[in-house]
Amino acid sequence: MNLIWLDGRLSEGIAANDRGLAYGDGLFETIRVSDGQPRLFERHLQRLAEGCRRLQIPCDMAGLRYEVQVFASTLGEGVCKLILTRGSGLRGYAPPQPCQPRRLLIGSAVPLYSADRARTGICLFPCITRLAEQPLLAGLKHLNRLEQVLARAEWQDSVHAEGLMRDTSGRIVEAVFSNIFLVRSGRLFTPELARCGVAGVMRAEIIERAREAKIPVDIRDISFSELLQADEVFLCNSQYGVWPVKAMQEHTWPVGPLTFELQGLLSDLMGIT
Template sequence: MASSSTVRYRVNGHPHDLVSVRDRGLAYGDGLFETIRVVNGRATLLERHLGRLGRGMSVLRIEMPLTSLRSELEAAAVELGEGLLKQIVTRGEAGRGYAMPAIAEPTRILQLLPPPEYPAAHTLKGIRLFPCATRLAHQPLLAGLKHLNRLEQVLARSEWQDSGHAEGLMCDMAGHPVEGTMSNLLLRLDGRWVTPDLRHCGVRGVMRDYLMDQLAAEGEPVLERSVTLDELLACDELVCCNSVFGVWPVVGLGDRKWAVGPGARRLQVFSEQVLS
């Protein structure tokens, strides 16, 4: 088992870095993906990643057994040692037109990536959020899924280039905070944890679900509901989380400043239990 410093690719289980121009993932974003942190040869939070992937395949009606995919990911994690696995699943090849092919053979694309290089200060001292102008459209059918249509996030991330912001705040069309460009939000408000409702848009993050389960197990369930921007600005603590970096405390958004509080440190302990 050795740490990887180069990117490796597999397509349908074979070493390859090319896919067909007829693949519907390329043509229409007709597919899903998961980015999985690998630590000591172990694919962290794997069952949760596979669970979200399975929910997405059910909604998109992509038929593929998860048992073989699990085995491939576990073997790739051992081979990689430390880093990231990015698993993409598309509907596969088809002709022109939106109609789903009567018979489809899904395409599996696996990337074996080196570990991410985030500054340690993001975890220790916190980050500033950029207030993105790009809004998330409501589509309840796709809400929560990590599908391949991520142009809203691409446009939002293009709004800042400076190193002073590590993540961006994304709101829906009504101006309600939903998530970051690559993370979910949890805020400490009126003595309890609250996270934005994702029934209409946004990605249901694996780390978000894990942290919510950990808090619930300790008798502190997280409230999922619509959050206003005024509420977010008035909260006592704010964090971003995902399954790659864990938990980053938020210390600034525009003119608003926060201190790194005990709640954020507690969530970091939870995340480190699975990411280290």
């Protein structure tokens, strides 16, 4: 296994009674590390803090920030997966009072994706698994991810790089491990994520940089037919950046100029890959 720190010390395992295992009672972040630096770090910490607030998990964010920085400089190049759980508990759902959250940092190599994906686009698999609508958990990167596991198990081929996920009402939400954007008449559109979905850090970065570049961004519900009618479609996450979507089954989209413009706007982040 790779480099693992548990609460700041080298470790290989986690307590059997941890509530992260028992209930998925915790949060995670998958942070790209380059040149010993955690990338998009403020956004990762911000989302984690928001998750802690909503799940009422106490967290020393200053201590965690320092620990991830030291871990990243040890790792050098790769991916740092940070898992924060509510810690050990007795039997029963009631959160222990007081609770002692547990921090797990797992380092691994940068995933190898073909550069073609970013240039010529990817094929999207239309997942049958729908996302349940739970506003209390929407937007968070929490440890309850069985829907993503089921969705990702729907295809085994290497033709499809990602899978489209809709909510139980049929709206477009995201992809299994990415967020989704549409382009229409020079504007960007991305789902609101108020009922389900993960509010990705790269999504937030794209929204901000697009607006700085005077590209309008609308954050709202998106229907399946709007997806099909889009001029361009692309996916994003903090590891690979931006992938144009060229096809989903028989439907195709052009890999277009606004997607490439955004890749350009993010190139400082993606220089290494």
